[in-house]
Amino acid sequence: MVDAFGRPSTPPAGLRWSAATAAFQIEGARHGDGRGRSIWDDFVDTPGQVVDATTAEPGPASYEHFAEDIALLQGLGVDRYRFSISWVRVQPDGRGKPEPRGIAYYDRLVDGLLEVGITPFPTLYHWDLPATLEADGGWLVRDTAERFAEYTEIVAAALGDRVKHWYTINEPISTALQGYAIGELAPGRQLLFDALPAVHHQLLAHGLATGVLRQHGADAVGIVNNHTWVRPATDSEADQTAAHLYDLIHNRLFADPVLTGNYPDLRPLGVDLPIQDGDMDIIATASDFYGVNFYNPTTIAAAPADAPVPFVQVPTPGVAHTGFGELWPIDPAALTAFLTEAARRYGDRLPPIIIGENGASFPEPDAVDAPIRDSDRVAYLAGHIGAVADAITQGVRIEEYTVWSLLDNFEWADGFTQRFGLVHVDHETSKRTPKRSYDWYRTLIAESRR
Numbered sequence: 001m002v003d004a005f006g007r008p009s010t011p012p013a014g015l016r017w018s019a020a021t022a023a024f025q026i027e028g029a030r031h032g033d034g035r036g037r038s039i040w041d042d043f044v045d046t047p048g049q050v051v052d053a054t055t056a057e058p059g060p061a062s063y064e065h066f067a068e069d070i071a072l073l074q075g076l077g078v079d080r081y082r083f084s085i086s087w088v089r090v091q092p093d094g095r096g097k098p099e100p101r102g103i104a105y106y107d108r109l110v111d112g113l114l115e116v117g118i119t120p121f122p123t124l125y126h127w128d129l130p131a132t133l134e135a136d137g138g139w140l141v142r143d144t145a146e147r148f149a150e151y152t153e154i155v156a157a158a159l160g161d162r163v164k165h166w167y168t169i170n171e172p173i174s175t176a177l178q179g180y181a182i183g184e185l186a187p188g189r190q191l192l193f194d195a196l197p198a199v200h201h202q203l204l205a206h207g208l209a210t211g212v213l214r215q216h217g218a219d220a221v222g223i224v225n226n227h228t229w230v231r232p233a234t235d236s237e238a239d240q241t242a243a244h245l246y247d248l249i250h251n252r253l254f255a256d257p258v259l260t261g262n263y264p265d266l267r268p269l270g271v272d273l274p275i276q277d278g279d280m281d282i283i284a285t286a287s288d289f290y291g292v293n294f295y296n297p298t299t300i301a302a303a304p305a306d307a308p309v310p311f312v313q314v315p316t317p318g319v320a321h322t323g324f325g326e327l328w329p330i331d332p333a334a335l336t337a338f339l340t341e342a343a344r345r346y347g348d349r350l351p352p353i354i355i356g357e358n359g360a361s362f363p364e365p366d367a368v369d370a371p372i373r374d375s376d377r378v379a380y381l382a383g384h385i386g387a388v389a390d391a392i393t394q395g396v397r398i399e400e401y402t403v404w405s406l407l408d409n410f411e412w413a414d415g416f417t418q419r420f421g422l423v424h425v426d427h428e429t430s431k432r433t434p435k436r437s438y439d440w441y442r443t444l445i446a447e448s449r450r
């Protein structure tokens with residue numbers, strides 16, 4: 001079997017397979033069962049923030065339809081399911097009293113997965129910070145890391161008897177950069193480099209939560225970040241310097257402290273982080289895996305002298321792109337390049353890698369009466385799984401691959417306009433229709449076990 005990139009798409013043996021979703025993107029039911037408000041409720045309720053003015057409802061409505069999701073996962077034959085837990089369902093005010101009805105939902109989900117032999121692999125935080133905590137400074141203040149540890153304690157006490165594998169925080173880069181620095185995502189702040197405390201406090205939260213989860217008998221704990229392979233637009237010195245700075249901010253600012261206990265040298269950016277004694281040891285608490293979400297490479301040019309930041313993202317020449325446009329290029333070899341470079345850079349300090357998300361959106365109809373033949377998605381996934389196989393061949397330890405996403409869902413500020421699912425979802429009726437990529441992934445998983 002040869003994929004659309006002409007590579008053999010024989011699945012790497014021994015890899016675990018998974019599919020991912022996140023609470024706010026699939027659950028719906030924003031107003032039920034004592035759920036509090038998160039920064040994403042505030043964001044979607046603010047006119048003009050979401051391109052299609054949708055509010056994440058109904059969408060897949062998994063709070064009601066989770067049994068259908070479990071059946072779909074069982075049909076795929078995945079080893080694990082990556083979902084996220086909504087902080088405001090479990091602890092509506094972000095501090096203090098838990099909400100038993102919210103916890104009961106995750107009890108049902110976890111039990112349902114275990115009944116069909118799928119390992120639940122939840123993420124504790126996938127962007128939906130309680131609005132009460134944002135009002136007190138959000139990730140810009142240290143107290144939020146402490147509150148996260150308290151919330152982790154509640155979740156671990158409730159689920160830790162059955163859940164042994166945990167992602168702490170999803171993509172702190174996205175929250176810091178798009179949420180606090182440029183305001184494309186909630187909480188919609190535009191602080192540029194003044195957003196950097198949000199980096200440190202999320203990483204501190206990860207370290208504190210890791211300790212809590214270990215006390216509750218976790219077998220595997222790690223953070224998951226969004227990473228990219230950065231290339232300069234030209235070999236001019238200015239573009240190379242800009243690309244170096246971008247790599248520092250997007251990749252190393254998050255991986256270095258977790259894996260080495262030190263931030264990279266931020267002097268070229270002229271910024272400081274609010275580090276207190278002991279923080280770096282907490283942040284670098286040993287992880288059982290390092291989670292990598294990978295979608296595309298990034299081509300960077302030097303920004304004009306009067307620009308607020310020194311770099312600018314430009315289209316990657318010579319490659320196709322996803323439904324998100326030319327700044328989401330498709331280039332599987334970039335994933336191999338990132339993984340092999342991470343193994344070189346961090347050496348023995350790099351635990352096994354888990355690919356926590358990989359996938360692509362393409363324009364697809366809102367309603368269907370037959371499975372979509374999404375050959376562009378199949379080609380994307382085949383290419384990237386091939387890229388993972390190449391990295392393994394080159395000695396990188398990679399244990400698991402996760403498709404983003406099981407379902408078409410709410411793509412944040414892009415609303416329902418971007419479809420990433422193996423399963424088509426009619427966002428009005430919540431009807432699920434597996435796409436051709438679902439059958440392809442199911443076959444690939446089965447073949448990998450032969």
Ligand code: IFM
Pocket residue numbers: 022025171226293357404411
């Ligand atoms: O949908 C998001 C997900 O929530 C975080 N990682 C990137 C995905 C695609 O944009």
